[in-house]
Amino acid sequence: MGARSVPAVESRELRYFVAVAEELHFSRAAERLGMAQPPLSRAVAQLERRLGTPLLERSSRSVALTEAGAVLLREGRAALDALEAAEHRTRRAAPAPTGTPGIAIATKAGASDELLAKLLDAHAAEPGAVSVEVVLCGPGQQARLLRTGRVDVALLHPPIDDVEGFDVEALRTEGQVALLPAGHPLSSRTSLRLTDLEDLPGLPPPRYPRADGTYPEGPGPEVHDHAQLVQLVSLGRTAVVVPEVARTHLRGGVTAVPVVDAPEVTTVIAWPPHSRSLAVARLVETATRL
Amino acid sequence: MGARSVPAVESRELRYFVAVAEELHFSRAAERLGMAQPPLSRAVAQLERRLGTPLLERSSRSVALTEAGAVLLREGRAALDALEAAEHRTRRAAPAPTGTPGIAIATKAGASDELLAKLLDAHAAEPGAVSVEVVLCGPGQQARLLRTGRVDVALLHPPIDDVEGFDVEALRTEGQVALLPAGHPLSSRTSLRLTDLEDLPGLPPPRYPRADGTYPEGPGPEVHDHAQLVQLVSLGRTAVVVPEVARTHLRGGVTAVPVVDAPEVTTVIAWPPHSRSLAVARLVETATRL
DNA sequence: GCGCGCCCATACCCGTGCGGTATCGCTGCG
DNA sequence: CGCAGCGATACCGCACGGGTATGGGCGCGC
Structure with a gap:
């Protein structure tokens, strides 16, 4: 050549x-x-x-x-x-002015709170635990934080989140529920199917950011985090299907109804392939024992 | 921040x-x-x-x-x-002056010749086959060619070659033989064990290049390709354990003796993860049907 | 149908920063 | 103690990256 x-x-x-x-x-x-x-x-x-x-x-x-x-x-x-x-x-590997460099974990704001809390507690109780920085981000942004090295591990929810290219370990599995404005005709049902939720009049599905940060076109509201989503539901602006655990953070004005045929959602802990970090391996190991 | x-x-x-x-x-x-x-x-x-x-x-x-x-x-x-x-x-995706851009495959010079020939024949017979550039390289260099995009697929031989970080499909498995100078005391044996080959007087193991192109220290000769290796054996400068298929390319002065407890070597076709190339997928599919 | 305006390319200029040469300062060794 | 090897510093020149001004091509509106 x-x-x-x-x-x-x-x-x-x-x-x-x-x-x-x-x-x-x-x-x-x-x-x-x-x-x-x-x-x-x-x-x-x-x-x-x-x-x-x-x-x-x-x-x-x-x-x-x-x-x-x-x-x-x-x-x-x-x-x-x-x-x-x-x-x-x-930068993370550099000796920090304050003690030893820790690791960073990303999770969707408002999701997996109690799981994360348990993980942090369990990790802190381990011998040789390092400080863990928690980075809260919008839905769909964890993968980018992980790929660009801003965090070492992330909590993801396939199949909602794409885990392509990461090593993962499953932590738990759950069904999904529909979040509806209180008083909506469907909110009195004890269970729903996905077809029940198609084209609800006046309740267009929310628009989540894509991996590049832009939003798809559509009538629904743009959503950055879980709190905002719940508020939009209670205001009657949207309806959405989310993992069951979201029930624990509901507020007045929002009803959760199980969706029996929605795909099961797993919570996984993900990290970059070929990771050589002992701290990451330990955190993952702790997570799988929860 | x-x-x-x-x-x-x-x-x-x-x-x-x-x-x-x-x-x-x-x-x-x-x-x-x-x-x-x-x-x-x-x-x-x-x-x-x-x-x-x-x-x-x-x-x-x-x-x-x-x-x-x-x-x-x-x-x-x-x-x-x-x-x-x-x-x-x-560069490879660019419309080449001569026809449509093809794909490139790397293999160790002198290894897997007949398998590669069969693969190329089978691929050429497929409908929609593209031109395949064959890149011959020294042992241990295919991984780098693959990682740096100079080739689209490579033939590797785990566990000799490291396949970490690639998607692979196994093509065949074989045992290993020892290549010895004709007339060497061990060359009359019908089989050997690895321990028989340790510290052969006057026959230090050859030195293969590392992933970065440098060579480890040692008494044995530096080896760049298979032909060179065979010649060095016939000259009584080294002895080596290689996959069985190497027998097909022997010359006078070299004897091959099966090593019964050497690890089985597989020939795999490897490609970068997340490949979106249809041509690569087709070539891999053809290879697995051989 | 003509002209205006959008948008990318070209022309030209300026300043920054990259790379080169010369030299210093440190250190291990004979 | 002096020399040699090696990295850092000082200084300089120029190439290139970036800015402003302007050209040219094409779609669209009136």
Whole structure:
């Protein structure tokens, strides 16, 4: 191969390309990156020259990904995640000013509270326990925190959450219930089926953020955490199917009805594959003994 | 967190750090990188400032990794591999000047020849077959080619090769034989045990390259491929235990004797996890039907 | 149908920061 | 005690990344 004359791809270029590929709009991408549009155009063109292939189809009215561009978007995101993970994990491995470096765990705000509490208690009681930082985040965000190394482990709920690419250990399994505004016709039922909950008039399903932080289109309200979800239900703005454990945090104005044919939801503890951290292994081991 | 003022880690800095961490010597690392030593020192110091933690212990006579430095070496290598993989896979996804982009497969030079030939024949006979580039490499190098995206699939031989982090499908299993110079006292035996082969006088085991391309210390010869290995055996410079299939490529001067208690070796086809390539899936499917 | 406006590319300029050379300071060794 | 090896520091020049101004192509509205 004689193409070794071109220098290697820099992560900055990749960040730029990913921004453009996500926005499909140079000016918006430039704004998101905090820079002007012309240098962004130039940087992407330079990346295309480096790779020897067009990544974007520009038609002066719109921008579209080429085949190679789609590959680079996917692979580039993974590489940037790995880069960020290296950075975060190194920071975490640094001797902290306050004692020994601990580990960080992510969980959806408002979900698995009592399980997490038990886990933290059990871990604290272990010999050699390290401090555990709890990072609460919105639904669907744990995977990103885990991939980018901001946390060491996460509590996830497949099949709601995607656990692709992580090592997991199941902790518990439960059914699901529908959360309905009190007084709704269905709220007096003792059980429901999924078909009962399709197209409820005036109660569109909420919209959860996607992995990239954007929200799908639709009539339902955007939801960032469990408390907000419960409030939206009590206000009669939405209805939703959630794991049973959510009943423990209900407030007035919300009724939970079991959904008999909803898929079982498991709570798993997840960590990055190839983890070499003893602290992570110990925490997972403690979790599986709960 | 108020530390968002520092810009993100650049891949160039990581490459520099990894070089220094591997050499544990600034001047040698600078030479390897094709640059002078002072800017390298400065770049690493800047990386340490960015991360807020020392990565290396310099004692003016030697360089050692700190705890955080060891983490960054491990994670940084993975991130750089991912970056390189993004680059290679994008190049491969580009519409090639000659027809449609194919896929690339890596195998140890001189190993699994007939299996590979059968696979290529079977694949070529399939409808919708794409062109397959065969990349021959030294033992232990396939994993790197796969991780860095230079090839899409590889033939590996656990437990000799490490398949950690790849998806694999087993193709065949075989025993192992000892390759000895013709006329060696043991070559008249009909079978051997591993203990028979320990510390053979004048026949030190060969040294295979490690994953990073360096060779372990020892008295045996360095080996890059199978042909070289066989020649070294016939010259009475080494003796080695290899999978049975190697018998098919023997030359005069080399005798193969079964080793009854050597671990079974499997031939597997491996590919990166989360592969989305239809061509890879088809090739793997063809391979498993052989 | 023509013109306006959106949006990406080009042209040009400036400053930062990367890399090079020269040199210092430390330390282990002969 | 002096030398040699090695990393850090000082200083400099230039290449490249980023900014502003502007061009050009195309869709859309009146």
